[in-house]
Amino acid sequence: MKYFYRLLISLSGCLIFLLLHSCLGLLPSLAAEKVTVRYGLFEQSIPVADIRDYSQTQKASSDLQSFLDYLSAKDKQKFQDALQVKMSLDIAALDKLINTGMGKQILSFASQAIARRDQASIPALRSALILGAKSPDGLGITSFLEAYPSSQLVVDVSKIQKLVGMANSSSSSAAAPPKDDVSSSPLGKIALQYQTLAVQDKQFSGCLFGDSISAGLGNTLGNGTFNFGLNGLSTISLLEQLKTLIPTKVKCEKAIIAIGGNDAWYGISDELFSKNLQEAIALVRTMGTKEIFLIPAFYSTVAASLDPTVAAPLSKVEQINVLINQVAETEKVPVAAAGLAPLYENNVLRGNLTSDGDHLNTEGLKIYRQALLQILGK
Numbered sequence: 001m002k003y004f005y006r007l008l009i010s011l012s013g014c015l016i017f018l019l020l021h022s023c024l025g026l027l028p029s030l031a032a033e034k035v036t037v038r039y040g041l042f043e044q045s046i047p048v049a050d051i052r053d054y055s056q057t058q059k060a061s062s063d064l065q066s067f068l069d070y071l072s073a074k075d076k077q078k079f080q081d082a083l084q085v086k087m088s089l090d091i092a093a094l095d096k097l098i099n100t101g102m103g104k105q106i107l108s109f110a111s112q113a114i115a116r117r118d119q120a121s122i123p124a125l126r127s128a129l130i131l132g133a134k135s136p137d138g139l140g141i142t143s144f145l146e147a148y149p150s151s152q153l154v155v156d157v158s159k160i161q162k163l164v165g166m167a168n169s170s171s172s173s174a175a176a177p178p179k180d181d182v183s184s185s186p187l188g189k190i191a192l193q194y195q196t197l198a199v200q201d202k203q204f205s206g207c208l209f210g211d212s213i214s215a216g217l218g219n220t221l222g223n224g225t226f227n228f229g230l231n232g233l234s235t236i237s238l239l240e241q242l243k244t245l246i247p248t249k250v251k252c253e254k255a256i257i258a259i260g261g262n263d264a265w266y267g268i269s270d271e272l273f274s275k276n277l278q279e280a281i282a283l284v285r286t287m288g289t290k291e292i293f294l295i296p297a298f299y300s301t302v303a304a305s306l307d308p309t310v311a312a313p314l315s316k317v318e319q320i321n322v323l324i325n326q327v328a329e330t331e332k333v334p335v336a337a338a339g340l341a342p343l344y345e346n347n348v349l350r351g352n353l354t355s356d357g358d359h360l361n362t363e364g365l366k367i368y369r370q371a372l373l374q375i376l377g378k
Helices: 004-009 014-019 048-057 062-068 073-083 091-097 101-111 121-133 141-147 157-168 186-198 235-248 261-266 270-285 314-331 338-343 362-376
Strands: 034-039 042-047 152-156 203-210 225-227 251-258 291-295
Touching (some): 034 157, 042 048, 042 062, 048 062, 048 141, 101 121, 101 186, 186 235, 203 235, 235 261, 235 270, 270 291
Parallel strands (some): 203 225, 251 291
């Protein structure tokens, strides 16, 4: 994850990133000292301090190393990348969100994977979210764990796998082509609801609209900016997102639209993509935006592009980028591509900048973030 809703559904902290990669409670002032992983008869405890040290130094204690030994090199990298995610959230909006019907449902849903002898799983999760988000670093794996009001967090991995599978399920079968179901999925709904609460009547110097690669940045573009990135976003769900946000009266002085990779993956037609992108630009302009920049669709590695369950063919991404340039010329908006050049070699994502062939790892996100900061003039 990478963005807010991934943490919401994986309230157990680091384990969802590891294994699937894939109101203040009136509670005692405690913090989790260890995480206990339970999977059938298997059970192992990991000190939270060891997880924090690993995130900072990449050096694992003997306890943590024995757990990491179960993972592939790719999954270890995903775990390390997930530990670097620290989200700066609007505390008031977060508090309102987890007190909505949908927020309570998500907490109840996630609490099923947390083993406690008392009946305080839901209040404990609520407290850890709020207190973790208040930490100087923002809400992340370690801040969540260190805010959890119990000395031990016991997680049933088999239940997490089942719950997240249910939360991510769509009406299409596993064999069906991928499609845009962002606005209909529980995770998409909760993420968008947070955004509407967080930006009500606010004005930002810069706004970023994009898919999971943009979402992976969190709100790290500086004060006065907001990242509206959502996992799975295409121009179809971007239009729905903008139509939901406009009534909040949010204003964006500059806007960056980084879209297209999922359109290519979902097989959206050229005509529909161009039409949607033009309409999205028109909607962004109603937010009082003075400057709009387009970002080319992101390329994957060759291996990922050959797997239809992971990414779009590189040729389709190339065609989407041709369309982006055509729309940019028609709408008289610039395509900011120069800063992304270090990510690629001959329009192929560099292998050392990705952990799965399709998304950017920590080093890749640094390059992307720097490119965005240059656009925003920061």
